[in-house]
Amino acid sequence: xxxxxxxxxxxxxSGCHMSFLDMDERLIELADxxxxxxxxxxxxxxxxxxxxVALVEGAVTNSxxxxxxxxxxxxxxxxxxFGDCATTGNVTAMRNRFTSxxxxxxxxxxxxxxxxxxxxxxxxLAQLLTTARPxxxxxxxxxxxHGCPPTAxxxxxxxxxxxxxxxxxLPPAYLRYG
Amino acid sequence: MAIxxxxxxxxxxxxxEDQTILEIAREHKIPIPTLCHLDGLSTVGACRLCLVExxxxxxxxxxxxxxxxxxxxxxxxxxxxxxxxxxxxxxxASEGNHQCAVCVVNGHCELQNLAYEVGLDHVRVxxxxxxxxxxxxxxxxxxxxxxxxxxTRCVRVCHEVxxxxxxxxxxxxxxxxxxxxxxxxxxxxxxxxxxxKCVRVCPTGALFEKGATVGEMHxxxxxxxxxxxxxxxxxxxxxxxxxx
Ligand code: SF4
Ligand code: SF4
Ligand code: FES
Numbered sequence: 011x012x013x014x015x016x017x018x019x020x021x022x023x024s025g026c027h028m029s030f031l032d033m034d035e036r037l038i039e040l041a042d043x044x045x046x047x048x049x050x051x052x053x054x055x056x057x058x059x060x061x062x063v064a065l066v067e068g069a070v071t072n073s074x075x076x077x078x079x080x081x082x083x084x085x086x087x088x089x090x091x092f093g094d095c096a097t098t099g100n101v102t103a104m105r106n107r108f109t110s111x112x113x114x115x116x117x118x119x120x121x122x123x124x125x126x127x128x129x130x131x132x133x134x135l136a137q138l139l140t141t142a143r144p145x146x147x148x149x150x151x152x153x154x155x156h157g158c159p160p161t162a163x164x165x166x167x168x169x170x171x172x173x174x175x176x177x178x179x180l181p182p183a184y185l186r187y188g
Numbered sequence: 189m190a191i192x193x194x195x196x197x198x199x200x201x202x203x204x205e206d207q208t209i210l211e212i213a214r215e216h217k218i219p220i221p222t223l224c225h226l227d228g229l230s231t232v233g234a235c236r237l238c239l240v241e242x243x244x245x246x247x248x249x250x251x252x253x254x255x256x257x258x259x260x261x262x263x264x265x266x267x268x269x270x271x272x273x274x275x276x277x278x279x280x281a282s283e284g285n286h287q288c289a290v291c292v293v294n295g296h297c298e299l300q301n302l303a304y305e306v307g308l309d310h311v312r313v314x315x316x317x318x319x320x321x322x323x324x325x326x327x328x329x330x331x332x333x334x335x336x337x338x339x340t341r342c343v344r345v346c347h348e349v350x351x352x353x354x355x356x357x358x359x360x361x362x363x364x365x366x367x368x369x370x371x372x373x374x375x376x377x378x379x380x381x382x383x384x385k386c387v388r389v390c391p392t393g394a395l396f397e398k399g400a401t402v403g404e405m406h407x408x409x410x411x412x413x414x415x416x417x418x419x420x421x422x423x424x425x426x427x428x429x430x431x432x
Contacts, residue, residue, distance in 0.1 A: 094289055098286070099317070100287050100288075101287050101290060103317055106317035107319040141317055143315075146310055154310045158288065185304045185309065187288040187303065188288025188289045188291065
């Protein structure tokens with residue numbers, strides 16, 4: 011049976027997933043070797059059980075991310091922090107010095123082009139946590155893949171190592187923040 | 189001057205007795221990470237990244253200040269030292285706000301290089317995400333304390349080389365910060381000559397030139413060697429730029 015791989019997108023800009031797609035023709039080889047069971051680039055609604063490897067992009071910044079992080083941990087054997095936001099909080103955590111009210115004021119009122127208004131209490135919008143946290147502060151993480159975003163080569167290296175049954179340890183040349 | 193002999197990592201060396209362990213190690217290409225140390229400035233032994241083990245002594249010594257004595261057995265790369273070095277970098281990272289992706293020195297940063305050197309794949313202590321002050325009142329330069337690692341290079345270069353002594357450290361413990369002119373806005377400083385030396389010696393993106401965007405700022409340090417050579421040897425020679 012092919013390894014069951016998932017990718018997830020928490021509090022990030024999707025840049026890490028763009029970089030994943032940057033693996034170009036290697037994606038074809040990858041498609042032969044894995045079963046992609048969950049991903050923002052696949053139409054699957056719920057995170058499935060019994061996942062072998064999950065690549066998780068983004069910091070944990072709101073209630074939905076927090077719940078998702080725990081769902082991933084319960085259902086995936088090997089969790090990789092995918093990119094700088096997952097690993098350090100990075101840009102997502104730049105809001106940590108401000109309160110949730112200040113952030114909403116900025117995002118929905120000051121920077122609005124049309125109809126400035128705060129989300130009502132009935133909206134389905136996830137609640138911001140007090141601070142955005144790196145993934146490993148919320149759930150145990152098994153490996154780290156840095157970069158903002160990680161390059162396609164770094165991702166390929168990590169995925170290839172995992173498929174070969176090894177825990178990926180990035181060689182010094184691939185250790186890179188920013 | 190007397191010559192002494194000693195060993196570093198199992199190899200025997202000799203050196204003048206006034207040389208520090210770091211100077212000797214650099215001469216022989218033995219890598220020891222450093223951060224607060226910068227050739228041309230006084231030595232303060234503040235960051236502790238250069239700690240080495242000395243046989244027979246329970247205390248670790250900073251290589252940048254310690255001098256070997258006859259017969260000393262020095263180790264620079266034991267598991268204990270590696271563990272401490274990594275922990276120091278983790279504490280530095282967690283005490284500031286280092287978003288490398290949007291930093292002016294991304295890719296040319298001494299803190300990033302240290303992180304790679306110690307194999308920092310993630311930070312094991314909780315990030316503090318502190319709220320530190322940024323001062324952009326100077327016409328040419330900015331100090332963003334979120335990226336300051338308190339190495340005091342800026343304090344020393346301004347006092348020792350420029351002779352202006354704008355910078356000091358204010359506060360205590362976790363609240364330590366670099367302050368200018370007894371905590372006045374930089375733009376109002378009467379002592380700052382706008383020479384830019386502090387900006388160039390700063391190992392991180394904490395001090396930078398206005399107008400520089402992500403990854404654009406390179407710290408040119410050749411000037412320091414030029415000035416120090418001129419001062420110490422009365423030789424005004426343009427030395428090759430050894431350090432970036
Ligand atoms: S100073 Fe800038 S490049 Fe260096 S570690 Fe901090 S954020 Fe990253
Ligand atoms: S501003 Fe830069 S040079 Fe000054 S103490 Fe901070 S990191 Fe060091
Ligand atoms: S370089 Fe020796 S203590 Fe900082």
